[in-house]
Amino acid sequence: MPNGAQILIEGLVGAGVRACFANPGTSEMHFVAALEDASALRPVLCLFEGVATGAADGYGRMTGRPACTLLHLGPGLAGGLANLHNARRAATPLVNVVGDHALRHKRLDAPLESDIEALAGTVSGWTRRTYHAAELAGDVAEAVAAATGPPGRIATLVVPADVSWSDAGDPPAATPPRPARRGLVSVDAVTGAADALRSGESAAVLLGGEAVRGAGLAAAARIAAATGAELLCETFPARAERGAGRPVVERLAYLPAAARRRLAGVRHLVLAGATSPVAFFAYPGQDGDLLPEGCRVHTLAAGAEDVTAALAGLAEVLGPGSPVPEEAARPALPSGDLTAETAAAVIGALLPEGAVVVDEANTSGLWLPGATAGAPPHDWLTLTGGAMGQGLPLAVGAAVACPERPVLALVGDGASMYTVQALWTQAREGLDVTTVVFDNRSYAILNLELGAVGAVAEGARARRLLDLSGPSLDFVALARGMGVPAERADTAEEFAALLKRGLAEPGPFLIDCVVPSLV
Structure with missing residues (x-):
């Protein structure tokens, strides 16, 4: 009869999770033992929780599928919070499995006792604690579905030690959660963006998320070619496709002064998977909003909306365009001082x-x-x-x-x-x-x-x-x-x-x- 840890791993593998970046402790030992027979799930030991969460972020960005982390109680989760913050901003699908004290042990206020849910809530879009081994199959399925629903997000499942070691009995078959669907972009959003780009005034399209790769990027290049609009992307894209033969897209500068100079004169800014640009920090005597005065913002697609479909639809509305790809060019190898x-x-x-x-x-x-x-x-x-x-x-x-x-x-x-x-x-x-x-x-x-x-x-x-x-x-x-x-x-x-x-x-x-x- 399988115990909770075995059901947990079977659920992760069954949902397509193939890598586990781990920094385990005592509460997770049954999960570690169950990995012995889980050849489809690659365990990767990390010597610090911030490495585990950052690695899961990198894996999710490159595959579009979640990896899982295995973290030890609240302090372990806290050790990984900085890179979970980065993963949240990247809209990376990621499943945290956080072990906790056995339920009967929590009332003793042992030294490692903490409010895991409160910590998880700062970075997670979905959080749940499992109380019975028989519920794990369903909880794991919901965690993975939550992580992979648009946009990608972090799901944190808290598993007490006694839930991991307990026999599940005959667990109910997990009903696969209905996959979340991408939101449809309104006709008004597409026509509004088209009108702005056809206005004859200076316009730019600011790309983010999936808009800086694949079909979204190709459609954006057609839009720019058809209208003369500038193609920009957010300062820190999660994953951008670039190089010779690909569309020319300029990243918005980090320094506020440089970003303001780049946006100066833009009268219409179309947001495609990006948010309106702001400075990272506040500075004395400066406004954190980087847009020039009088610039109108038009949101084509945001949040859970399908930005790739929105860009493709906008490109169709605007008509044919012939994008000019980035030319193949390399600097000469320099000599002398290393700078x-x-x-x-x-x-x-x-x-x-x-x-x-x-x-x-x-x-x-x-x-x-x-x-x-x-x-x-x-x-x-x-x-x-x-x-x-x-x-x-x-x-x-x-x-x-x-x-x-x-x-x-x-x-x-x-x-x-x-x-x-x-x-x-x-x-x-x-x-x-x-x-x-x-x-x-x-x-x-x-x-x-x-x-x-x-x-x-x-x-x-x-x-x-x-x-x-x-x-x-x-x-x-x-x-x-x-x-x-x-x-x-x-x-x-x-x-x-x-x-x-x-x-x-x-x-x-x-x-x-x-x-x-x-x-």
């Missing part, structure tokens, strides 16, 4: 076709979009929610999801230290991930923000909080200590040679890319 700019040129010159690029380069990534625009077709994954430490785990999940594709993780030195444990998982699983750490020995983005908010910190005491030297981090030693081969690059030639090596050899490889800070 953020020359490093971007090396990446653009060597990026292989079909690569999955995970971008958490922050300030050092300033030149990356331009240097890689004409590279062979590839996917670009970004820091959707702004919570640092996403890059390395996201690369783990992408590599598990797409073992046939090279994964290139571009991360800042400060950001990488939030979840550096992901390197160990790369080594254990033999994942084909080449990691580039932009090593400028600084929280450069915070030095930039220090001036942007008008704070005065001219002395060494305050600046010390933004400095990563004294001692400097040794990324080669850190990587090798976790089983990942690593080398240091101090010149553009050295970086090019190491990047060629990392992309050519199977398995993980890390390059400590030493560059000066831009700030």
Whole structure:
């Protein structure tokens, strides 16, 4: 007779879940034991919960299907919240399985007792606690359905330890939940967008979600060609298809001043899977709304609405257009000093076709979009929610999801230290991930923000909080200590040679890319 843990795993596998990123504890031991006979569910051990949740995010972005996490009680879930926040902003389908104390033990207020549902509610679109093993089959089915319903979201299932170890008896057959349907876009939304784009006034289409890949992107390119509208995409898309032969789309800049300059003069902004652009933070004397005065916003599709169908319908209404694809072009390999700019040129010159690029380069990534625009077709994954430490785990999940594709993780030195444990998982699983750490020995983005908010910190005491030297981090030693081969690059030639090596050899490889800070 199966116990609750076995039913839980059978339910996940039956619903199509194929990867479990785990950091388990005592309450989850029956789940761990049941994995022995679950060959269809790949267990991946992560040494920190933030790695597990970030990896599940990367897997979901690349497959469109949920992975599950296995987390230990409330503190374990709390450890993964930052990357669950990013996954929520990316609309990634993801199922959290969180073990809890046995029901009879909760009344004792043991040291690890906490309000798991309250923590889960900050990032989850669906949360449930199972009280009987016989209910697990139905609860698992509903959790996966909730995660995969449009738009993708996080479902958290809390499973007490005694529910995992108890026999289920004869559990009722789980009735598969009816799949959620994408909302239909109204005719008024399509005609309103068409009228705006035909107005003769300056117009732009801001793309997000599925609109920056596949059929949605192709339809958007037809719209731009038919009307002359500019194609922009949100600053941090979950997954964007780009490169030679694909439609030309410009990402909206992170810095408010640059974004405002780009949007200046736009009289009509059509939103397709994106929200109206706002600044990440408030700044003294500035409005957080980035739209120019007098700009009218037209929402074509948002939330659970089918943005791909909406764009296709709008393209039909507007008539034929001949998009001009991105031309194939690569920078020449630079020589001499290694800087953020020359490093971007090396990446653009060597990026292989079909690569999955995970971008958490922050300030050092300033030149990356331009240097890689004409590279062979590839996917670009970004820091959707702004919570640092996403890059390395996201690369783990992408590599598990797409073992046939090279994964290139571009991360800042400060950001990488939030979840550096992901390197160990790369080594254990033999994942084909080449990691580039932009090593400028600084929280450069915070030095930039220090001036942007008008704070005065001219002395060494305050600046010390933004400095990563004294001692400097040794990324080669850190990587090798976790089983990942690593080398240091101090010149553009050295970086090019190491990047060629990392992309050519199977398995993980890390390059400590030493560059000066831009700030």
